[in-house]
Amino acid sequence: GQQLNQSPQSMFIQEGEDVSMNCTSSSIFNTWLWYKQDPGEGPVLLIALYKAGELTSNGRLTAQFGITRKDSFLNISASIPSDVGIYFCAGQLRNNAGGTSYGKLTFGQGTILTVHP
Amino acid sequence: AAGVIQSPRHLIKEKRETATLKCYPIPRHDTVYWYQQGPGQDPQFLISFYEKMQSDKGSIPDRFSAQQFSDYHSELNMSSLELGDSALYFCASSLTLGQFFGPGTRLTVL
Numbered sequence: 080g081q082q083l084n085q086s087p088q089s090m091f092i093q094e095g096e097d098v099s100m101n102c103t104s105s106s107i108f109n110t111w112l113w114y115k116q117d118p119g120e121g122p123v124l125l126i127a128l129y130k131a132g133e134l135t136s137n138g139r140l141t142a143q144f145g146i147t148r149k150d151s152f153l154n155i156s157a158s159i160p161s162d163v164g165i166y167f168c169a170g171q172l173r174n175n176a177g178g179t180s181y182g183k184l185t186f187g188q189g190t191i192l193t194v195h196p
Numbered sequence: 197a198a199g200v201i202q203s204p205r206h207l208i209k210e211k212r213e214t215a216t217l218k219c220y221p222i223p224r225h226d227t228v229y230w231y232q233q234g235p236g237q238d239p240q241f242l243i244s245f246y247e248k249m250q251s252d253k254g255s256i257p258d259r260f261s262a263q264q265f266s267d268y269h270s271e272l273n274m275s276s277l278e279l280g281d282s283a284l285y286f287c288a289s290s291l292t293l294g295q296f297f298g299p300g301t302r303l304t305v306l
Contacts, residue, residue: 119300185241
């Protein structure tokens with residue numbers, strides 16, 4: 080089956096530093112999603128990318144959909160303590176039907192981010 | 197904005213018992229997904245429903261079954277529970293783009 084390799088596995092940074100994490104896949108996806116998960120809670124969608132080469136920002140977060148459709152990266156600028164958590168990438172092969180679209184997510188292994196004040 | 201609702205949030209069962217997890221998607225979302233997340237693991241896809249029909253199936257044990265009802269809510273039924281079934285179970289819903297997760301049900305099997 081499809082596998083996603085997410086790196087790094089963990090990061091320890093100082094408040095104010097920038098962070099970068101990425102995901103690579105052995106096969107193509109037509110959608111890349113980035114989530115943040117706090118312990119015991121559900122993943123929260125941060126950014127969604129739907130076109131190869133797309134670069135999207137959401138506040139201090141920037142993500143790109145790789146041109147080969149097999150990779151994506153997420154950057155967090157000027158980190159703050161509340162950025163602490165586990166970040167997951169997820170690839171999706173979306174099926175379109177009657178104005179809607181659906182498809183399971185394949186997740187990366189996650190990046191544990193620790194921010195020191 | 198309304199989010200995905202899951203119940204119960206916590207569930208403790210004995211081995212060989214059964215459990216039913218419920219999911220209420222975001223209003224107007226027509227697709228529901230179930231994921232299982234073990235400790236320190238990423239979420240693993242179990243099963244999904246689009247317009248009340250099963251749309252995809254992942255690594256879901258035969259002891260588990262699920263369905264989506266006419267009001268689009270979904271239930272995951274788990275029988276003959278095993279210790280290894282202890283995990284967080286997430287439901288997610290979608291309409292067009294993006295997939296939105298609920299808070300999860302933490303199942304503990306003793």
